[in-house]
Amino acid sequence: MKTLLAALAFVPLAACATIPAVVRDDGFARLGETTRAGPVSVRADEVLEDSRCPMNARCVWAGRVVLAATVTQEGRAQQRKLVLGEPALVRGGAIMLDSVEPPTRTDTPIKPGDYRFHIRFDAQ
Template identity: 45%
Template sequence: MALSACATTTSQTPLPEAKNLALGQQAYADGPIVQPVEVLEDSRCPADVMCAWAGRVRVKMLWIRSGGRQQEFEVTLGQRTQLADGSILLERVTPERRSAAKVIKPADYRFDFRFDGGY
């Protein structure tokens, strides 16, 4: 009886870049692997209204570390947050708020991140 060896390869889908991320989606952010978990605050001024204050967006995040360990942290749109050997920036949040739509559904949010560090 002849035995044949079959080579099996497992191809793991690479993580996307940290652009246009949905809540719960993991991505590679130029170094760390991050995951937006929850919108803690979205007080942005609607795009079709003039406001005295632009408002802000705060997002609860996970940093997925080696061995699968997870560390929580928080980011604010336009502000750098220390992470690992650098800092991460939440660059963009979509969709924009509109005066006619009072609430944005969590599933509709998308986030762009940039990590600077590791020098």
């Protein structure tokens, strides 16, 4: 009986245990996820802008995507805005948000959980 009571005393503590966040190493991330791109870790925090031309429309301007991200390199984290197709300088090279899925449509809004980003590192 004492063993059972001792074991039950630790159950509330086990519920408080935190599971470390998984860091992907393939350059892909969804909102809230972290991925590695070369020597840099990038967490996709928030879509600030998605003005891409919907795939079922004709547009004069292709639009752009701006992603708020936490970029960590050599133990230092900083908030950055990554713009689709534009390099962002980091130590030793540049990272670039080079693809965003799914494509936009005029008839279906994109839910935050549906976004998938790819970030690559180009050494200098």
